[in-house]
Amino acid sequence: MRRCIALIALALFWLGPAASSREAPPANADAVLKRFFHEVRQLQADFTQLEFDGDGVFRKESIGRLYLSRPGRFRLDYLEPDELLIWANGETLSIFDKELEQVTVYRQAGQLRESAAALLAGDASALENYEVKAAEFEDGLQWFNLASADTEQGSLRLALRGSVPAALEYSDELGSRVRLLLSRLDGDSELDGKLFDPDIPAGVDIFEAAES
16 A cells, blocks of 8 residues: 555656756756755645556546645645545545545555655655755756665655746656646645645545554
8 A cells, every 4th residue: 555655645757758958957956956845835736647657658647736735734636537635634644535435544654754745745854865866957847866765665756947846756666657747836825724634524434544
């Protein structure tokens, strides 16, 4: 289940390299990344998630809405083609599958310490879990490669446009890849804290996941 959560919860993507201009990372790339973690406290955006198998074959496209509030809170509303809601309030991670009418609750720290979602919702200390290297500057995006000491956690890439995220990539140890593309970003509107608490309809089955 840990791998499933990693893939769903930003745990995010790959596209083959597009024909585009690439430049060396600017000298202040690290400062730009740190500014994002220090200055952006809340963020909401539309997302498109693209999933590929270990052979690079496209499998699925999903669209939805992302909300995050530092430290440690985020929400993913998958709208199409499957309706799935994920809430993380800093203590628990809840996944609501509307089709199955089922909610599974996990201890957040145990499941997502090194996921892409946890990275985005974390403060600057979240970077301590990774070796961060500025990669290419491409089409106005500054890419960063984030390598975890635990190779079973897979690898992450983050792209910033200015000081806000534009794309995330996640590749697991089996070669499956997911890309999350962000659009219509809003870092100014105040988010209601209730957004990050599970809103579970009556009659839905709730399962407490065992700690791994």
